[in-house]
Amino acid sequence: MPDVLHILTEKLTRAIHAALGDQHAHTDPQIRPSNNPKFGDYQANFAMGLAKKLGQKPRDLAQQVVEKIDLENVCDKATVAGPGFINLHLGADFLNEQAAAALADTDRLGVAPAQPKQRVVVDYSGPNVAKEMHVGHLRSTVIGDCIARVLEFQGHDVKRQNHLGDWGTQFGMLIEHMLDCGADPRQTSFEVSDLNALYQDAKKKFDAAPAFADRARKRVVLLQGRDVDTGNLWAQLQSESYRHFRDVYRRMNVLLTEDDVRGESFYNDKLPTVLEGLQKAGLLQDSQGAQVVFPAGFKNRDGDPQAMIVQKSDGGYLYATTDLAAARYRIDELHADRIVYVTDARQSQHFAMIFATLRQAHWASDRVRLDHVPFGTVLGKDNKPFKTRQGGTVKLIDLLDEAEKRAATVIDQKNPDLSADQRDAIAHAVGIGALKYADLSNDRIKDYVFDWDRMLAFDGNTAPYLQNAYVRIRSIFRKGGVDSSTLDHGAISVRDPAERALAVKLLQLPAVIDAVADSLEPHRLCTYLYELASAFHQFYEHCPVLIAPDESTRDSRLALCELTARTLQRGLDLLGIQVIEQM
RNA sequence: GCGCCCGUAGCUCAAUUGGAUAGAGCAUCUGACUACGAAUCAGAAGGUUGGAGGUUCGAUUCCUCCCGGGCGCACCA
Incomplete structure (x- = not known):
């Protein structure tokens, strides 16, 4: 099922072709969601750039294309605006159909399986054997898990790899x-x-x-x-x-x-082969007794080519050697089309050198995509790397304990009637969710300040806010005695602006998933879910559900609620966060 | 010294990868609970996007330089 973005792109591409001829059969119409409702739901941005190239006036060009757009069954209108934007206003019937289709598509919510299906290796977490996990492992674990979930949901064949530090002196x-x-x-x-x-x-x-x-x-x-x-x-x-x-x-x-463990030790017997291969490729050199390669494009502090040591002068190997061996294993044995490394930003240069070496040795062909996913540091309130009050390392398990404890305190305040068991189960979902969401919701390349109060707040861009939106919807179904599995998918009929805005937002899920899978930036999914929850709360204020003016409106709103709940649940699941029925 | 990353409202962060008037939350101020969870919503105020140039029809986004902060730059990972 093609999503809204693809349908519009297809329609506009055809219109450009029809208006300008065969040499423009494949011009990208640059469809984007409009950032202001008065500019329609989506807009096409191609005209200004293209007009420049063709020596035409942008508005005239846009107008020519507008006249060729087949609006039928999709848009109410398409208008030229500003310097040459084309504003696209989706029709209510189209929104109803698309929302109904998403609701009927129980598991995928209208997200089409990725084509072609790829084998994707995601390397994340990577703690050290014989040491407890600490805050330094938080981001790789949380971000990597999210990325693996998103790619898997797209339909890719994901191989998780936990590159444990399990070898060494x-x-x-x-x-x-x-x-x-x-x-x-x-x-x-x-x-x-x-x-x-x-x-x-x-x-x-x-x-x-x-x-x-x-x-x-x-x-x-x-x-x-x-x-x-x-x-x-x-x-x-x-x-x-x-x-x-x-x-x-x-x-x-x-x-x-x-099963996902492939620690450093796993590659131990493959390391001599790496050296032989580098030798054979003519990349290996002796430097002060060490065996090194010089990947193209890197300089050291003296301005000379930067060496990457693959064998120490005493014969020992280093992590560069292991990373090269691991990449070869993933490409040759796991048949990876794409390898994703989730490690902190300080290792950016290391991976750039590894990737360059893999290409130069022809171990990774052009069709293998190599992605380093760098992320910043977790900071304390003093803006320095997060430590305990005594200056020690913060254990991950202590962080989990405190997250649940603090969540329990908040839940107790807001909802004292819950049993202790209920409270604890909710505190688990809320506390861990808040901790993970705080990590995922910021642009990962930036450092972020760890702040319990903010991550556990019920307003703003937090996990509890999203979980609460879900809870409210479940509460409607409970209160109304409505079984969500028996809803009429075809009942959706958007009239109120708040209903319409909610439907438009709901139908953006596929495009967001695509964007996250490509950019490997989980915060985009967070932002989307936050906007979705906000759109729902506005709908909730303006459009009574259980006491709607008539039965068909009630059914329509119930169906919108259900689709919203499923979208929130799915989105949070892709972040590795659980929903609860009440809180 | 060279390289990479960051700098956006008082605070914490977005900005659909170059698009229209830079958006949210917190904090501040004004409204709305005898309708489904006010754990919310409606609204006000808050900006020289670190600075200066440049490219472009259009720059928070790309380029150059400068200022701040962080991190890398061979036998640890």
Whole structure:
């Protein structure tokens, strides 16, 4: 089912063709939603630019095209305005039909499956084994999960990848410490109640006890040498760490599972091949004993070509090597058409160099799209990176606890009649939703200031505001005793300006999904949902539903409510946020 | 030193990728609950988009320079 934007684009493209001839058969009419109702619902912006090229007057050109537009069944009118804009006013019948079709399309709400379907790898979250997740993992986890959900909803074949930090010299000391704590290589489970303590204790011993440090270094060699007992201990640490990640992901409503784990260790045996490949491609060079590549277009602080080290002078590999190996795996084995990396903005240059190297080595052809999705820092009220009052790292689990606690307090104030169980369930959805929404609703490239009061506010662009709009709609159905599954889809008939505005906004969902999938900017979806909820609240004020003047109006408004509820629910779901029936 | 990112109303943020009069929320002020959740709505006020040039029919958006802030620039990830 083509959406409004596509229908209008098609109509205007035809009109341009008809007015100007075959050489303009594929001119983009530049259809955009109008930002002011007096300019219609949509506008075509092509005329000014095209007139310039053709040496004509923009308004004359626009008028020629307007005369060729087939308005039938779509627009009430199309008019030339201003310097040469074409304002398009959608017809009520068209809005009714489109809204009815979206309502009938239960799962997709009028969002057409993406063509062609692509295999998309989304790399996000990436915490470190043997450490608790902290605030530094929040943004990658939340943004990445949203992007994966959106691409999947479009119909793409999404492969989530959790690139865990599960390899490196620190595992020697961790494993030695595990042994000191009574771990047994021949058992399958080693329980850790506090991952951070495990790491810190190991580190303390490593720094203080030379004998222990010596054992740790030997243990690293054993680990890299595939010693069986050492491998078993390492695996126990893996699964114990993953237990923690799983708990955090579940509470956050993040879709990552153990199946998505492809940590650094997974690529360990593929690293020599990366070097051989670079050698074969003629890109590998020796520099002060290290093996490096010089991706085109990068300079260092002396103005010389910037090297990217892929093998240290002691023979060890670095994260550039692992990232190259991972990209090759994703392209060759996972058959990725597109790879999305969700990491903070500080790694922009690193990924630019990785991408350049992949292209130069012909490991990534032009048809593989490589996207780095950079994001800014979470700041405290002092505008510096978010820390605890003592200056320490903020644990993610503490953030989740406090989000729910604060949400519970707010819910208690607003709705004291709820049972404790109801209250807790609602506080979970609201608290976690607020936390995630605060992260998703800002342009991701910018830093943002973490502020509990603002994210949990029930007004403004927040998760609780959106969840509340949904709750209000459910409340209408409850109060009216109406079963939303038995609604007449064809009942929608917009008359009041508020009904009309709501319908126009509802029908913009497909275009918004497309924009998010292309730009990988979740805040666009947030902005849309906020505008939708605002449009609903205006409708709600001006258009009584249950006590509408007549039955057909009531049915129409109920159907609009239902479509709004489903759109909010779906939109929030794509953000990884849950709705509740009451709050 | 070079490179990347950011700078929009008092505060927190948008601006459909170059389109019309730069929009929201908070805070301030004025209205609206004997109609479905006032957890809302209607309205007022608030701007030299850090500054100066340039490109363009049109610039918050693109280019150059400058000023502020953040982050990168080889053996950590």
